[in-house]
């Protein structure tokens with residue numbers, strides 16, 4: 159999957175994309191067939207402004223606080239990035255608190271795309287006309303990571319990238335497989351069961367006997383029951 163990110167702060171992504179699972183997913187030395195599961199392409203929207211002082215934002219018409227990202231640099235950045243690989247049309251996503259909520263089901267759909275183009279807003283957001291124009295010309299999906307407001311779309315984009323990339327084939331090994339995690343179909347969309355590791359006693363607390371029994375059928379049944387109980391206690395909405 160090719161992931162393009164259009165942002166005013168590409169430097170924010172260095173740590174997150176350069177560590178752990180996201181780094182491994184794009185590391186050619188770990189994928190000897192040359193087929194990396196993910197490639198990341200960061201573009202600074204500011205590189206596309208025509209303003210002689212490199213500005214990309216202006217005060218809002220009608221007054222009020224904050225600044226608004228101008229249409230021209232955003233539009234030109236999207237066109238230029240898409241032209242870098244015209245044979246793969248990306249699914250364009252604007253990170254926005256006004257978008258559809260990001261869910262596990264949506265993440266699974268996104269993981270099936272060959273290319274994502276993520277647009278991170280800043281300040282008060284984007285001029286509405288560029289949102290309209292992108293929506294009418296090729297489409298623009300708006301996605302929110304929750305009902306709260308972040309300073310910019312960068313952290314939301316990183317959340318989305320992390321959730322999507324870990325589902326791509328070849329990214330997680332057997333040890334950390336995503337199959338039995340919260341919201342997975344394996345757990346009927348419910349929450350994960352509790353986990354324990356060595357030592358068997360810690361500060362007077364033991365481990366459920368069944369997990370030490372070696373009886374795999376009983377362990378499986380116990381885990382399913384735990385998952386169901388947790389889900390009905392903590393997230394009954396997931397059972398619907």
Ligand code: SAM
Pocket residue numbers: 252253254255256277278279280281282283284301302303304305306307308309310311312314
């Ligand atoms: N004025 C906007 C509003 O009230 O809907 C908020 C703008 S916010 C300060 C700046 C940028 O952060 C947005 O353009 C968006 O890209 C990003 N952002 C903020 N909250 C977000 C969320 N919950 N999910 C995804 N992106 C978010």
